[in-house]
Amino acid sequence: MVELILLISLVLLALLAIRSEILRVAVVFFGIFSLVCSFLYLYYQAPDVAIAEAVIGSGLITLLYLTALKRYKVYNIAYTSDAFTQVTDRTIVEGTRHEHFVREIEEFCFNRELEPQLVFTPDPVDELVETGQFDLIIRQEGERITVYGNRENFVVDELEMLLILRYEDLNIKIERFGEEQEQEEIVV
Template identity: 60%
Template sequence: MFELILFGIMIVLAFLAIETNILRKAVVFLGIFSLVTSFVYLYNNAPDVAIAEAVIGSALVTLLYLTALRRYKVYNICFTNEEFGTVVDRNIIEGTRRGQLLRDIENICLNRELEPQIVYTPDPLESVKARGIYDLIIRQEKDSITVYGHRDNYFVDELEMFLILRYKDLECTFVRFGDDGDDDEEQIA
């Protein structure tokens, strides 16, 4: 009976590791899967294999994956609207379709195996750009949206194509900036 429970847990963990969209969660699920596998070996009187599985599978491989993923891209997105004195969830979700737009951008990031980290702020654009820590800045002014991204960032090009195809009636401007501080502006709607 105990074996069946462990095998059931292994199946669930394997399924979760395969089906998750976020790579860090998949690595954690695989580490737990390996730990449960070592318990199965230990239960079947194979302690040497259990120790090897625990050391290699749950510890070493998990650390290597997490180290590799640390170098993987966390995509920092800043959504700024200076009209709001404070950031309230209601202000983000209501009004134009900005809530759906941000969810779509998040899904695009996940499909490209980027981990989106969205920050909402009422700070002015100049202070947000001066921080220099964001890969993408989305600025809302009333019903218009301006997207700021680096000129060499191909994700900005993909996002522009997505917005053209999906949000045809959205008033959106893309501004690409370079390392020299020069901005290129392009109106798409």
């Protein structure tokens, strides 16, 4: 009877972990899955394996996943333009002509459980790259938009696909910066 309950709850927890929308909840379900698994090992008289499963499965792995989620949460975006001489609230509200473009990127981030942090700044791109704290830098020169993506960030690839599909008509260029010297340039 105990065995049956444990096995059924194992399957249920696995399904919950797969089907849950929020990643953090999925990680917690996976931790409980490991704990039930370790009970089952104990029931099958393998206490050695049960200890290892309890410590690694529900302790270390859960923590590693949570740390990973936390690290990828905040997505720093800088929006820079020649038109900005000084940034005020007014610039943020109506200064950008391609506001819908920024909205699109924010929605994109929201769908991937990232927290976009948009910064409006008149600083040149090189300085922003040097600070090393931005994942994405959008530069606007008149009609022309250049998107600089961090090479280490995997989300940039997905974003590139989206931009190419949605904004064929706009003049958008995507560049990468990061550790490697060679620059990939995709001109749309």
